[in-house]
Amino acid sequence: MARARMLLVEDEPMLRRFVRLALEELPLEILECDSVADAINLLTANTVQLIVTDLMLPGASGVDLLRHLQTFPDLRGQAKVVVFSAGLTPATRLALAPLQVWRMLEKPVSIGILEQCVHDALADARAQTTPTPRAPPTATGTAVDQFFGGDAELFHLYRATCLVQFPHDLAAGDHAIDTRDTQALRRVAHSLKTVLLTIDLPQLAARAGALEQTCHAAQQDAAERDWEPLRAALAEFIKNQAFTHI
The missing domain is CATH 3.40.50.2300 (Response regulator)
Structure with a gap:
């Protein structure tokens, strides 16, 4: 069947x-x-x-x-x-x-x-x-245990996928800022909030969550201010991950 x-x-x-x-x-x-x-x-x-x-x-x-x-x-x-x-x-x-x-x-x-x-x-x-x-799994404070059932190989496979996607997310966020499209920026933040937490980056996830709320309130100037530190931190993370694989 x-x-x-x-x-x-x-x-x-x-x-x-x-x-x-x-x-x-x-x-x-x-x-x-x-x-x-x-x-x-x-x-x-x-x-x-x-x-x-x-x-x-x-x-x-x-x-x-x-x-x-x-x-x-x-x-x-x-x-x-x-x-x-x-x-x-x-x-x-x-x-x-x-x-x-x-x-x-x-x-x-x-x-x-x-x-x-x-x-x-x-x-x-x-x-x-x-x-x-x-x-x-019982939450133990690590993303591998909490979201991937302790399967480190699966965690790293998923994180590698995310590293390929993140530059596209940064570009989408930049475009939303340039066009002053708060709702588009909110969608980027909404996605990043979940993904960053899943790959064990809770501080960046919290920044993305704060940006999502700012966009939801249609606060364009505040959204631009919130985007910059999130963008810089995520770009730095991508750069550091690239160096670790050289």
Whole structure:
């Protein structure tokens, strides 16, 4: 029989990579897209058993996708929906309640918790028994233990992916500053906040979180001030990592 199929709606390449790494041991086909429009196209052409979506996406949001699925239930079929977001405030959780969300996962999430969530969602859909998922690790203060189940090789593989992506994030942030596009800068900060915490850079993650809040308040001048130290620190980190591999 065919493997179970999951749709991942996430605009951040590094987080899509994280999900693929987390779920690679499951008998699962993952369809990926970075927008609501592409998600609808994929759902029109494919039957899936699980939909995992971010809320903050370019253009239409994850909430817009959930509302569309309510309006056109045949598009969703029997798929369970998981919201995977760093913005799950109490107000957001309340707003999602009537939208048939099966589970909510707060970014950043450990590999164990993500794998267990998918295992639970697909338990009735899979035709064969899946490997026992890793138990969610106890937080020990290190990203390797907290998010990667103690798998240092997996952690370094993911961090290498992030190092390739970071220069593109810096360029996107600079462009947002040049064009005074606070919402675009907010999306960059939102993504960096989660990724930096996942690769054990909590201080930089905190700076990105502060920048996200400044952008959310539409404080352009303050956002420009907050971007510069974050940009400099991230550029320095990239430079130092390059030197360690010479």
